[in-house]
Amino acid sequence: MSRISPVILSDLTSDMQNILSAVEIKMGFMPNDALLMAHKPDVMLAFGNLVQAVYDEQSEISPVLKRLIGLVTSHAAGCRYCQAHTAHAALNHDIDDAKLEALWEYETSPLYSDAERAALRLAQAAGMSPAYVSEDIFTELNSHFSNSQIVEIVATISLFGFLNKWNSVFETEIESLPKAVLDKYFPH
The missing domain is CATH 1.20.5 (Single alpha-helices involved in coiled-coils or other helix-helix interfaces)
Structure with a gap:
């Protein structure tokens, strides 16, 4: 409750x-x-x-990657509510089950591209409090994304910064649909 x-x-x-x-x-x-x-x-x-x-339809970043960015950011911040929502949304945007299951192995999984790894590395570092975003992370990010795309990635991370705080402070109850996804893919 x-x-x-x-x-x-x-x-x-x-x-x-x-x-x-x-x-x-x-x-x-x-x-x-x-x-x-x-x-x-x-x-x-x-x-x-x-x-x-x-989440503009004209986005340069795929809807699936944005959901994964939100999921990794929310995991780093410890917000189960947002983890549930982003995992559910990723499935609704046709992410492959195996890719979602391999999320925490994104650094080594062949299911993730170097560009996705760079974005998820940033999401993980930025989702921590305090944020730890090194120059190495940004150097790698710049080798895969334009400035406009990086702004989209950071906007997604920042959106979840707000949502992670909001839902953690209120201890927002997770709805049944996203909770089922969370329990299946990321049990506590």
């Missing part, structure tokens, strides 16, 4: 109800963190704009 109660949908304006309904359709379930955030609609709307910008 979360540390605060989620909003009651019928108490929200019709605009907010419509937004949450769209979120539910896109994700396949109603995310509990959105129901907590909806206590402050302006915060939820601003956050929604950030999510849309990070």
Whole structure:
């Protein structure tokens, strides 16, 4: 159970109800963190704009890699809620089961490219508190990605920095669909 109660949908304006309904359709379930955030609609709307910008359809970084970046960042930060969501989202973006299962061996697994390793190395280092991002990590990153792509990667990491804190502080309850994915691929 979360540390605060989620909003009651019928108490929200019709605009907010419509937004949450769209979120539910896109994700396949109603995310509990959105129901907590909806206590402050302006915060939820601003956050929604950030999510849309990070997951822009015109992205130069694949949706699967962005979900894996979020997953590794969230693991480094210790946020099980976000690990569950990003693993679920990666599966919804057609990641191969074997690749998801090999995530923690990304440094040596042949399922991961050198570019993916560089991005995930950054995600792991940046997800720690304090962040430890060495020059070596950035040198490797620069050999695989443009400045624009690096900004996308860091924006994804930063988005999950917010979400990791939000959900850890509130101890947001993990919904059944993402929890099943988390339990299957990354049992505690």
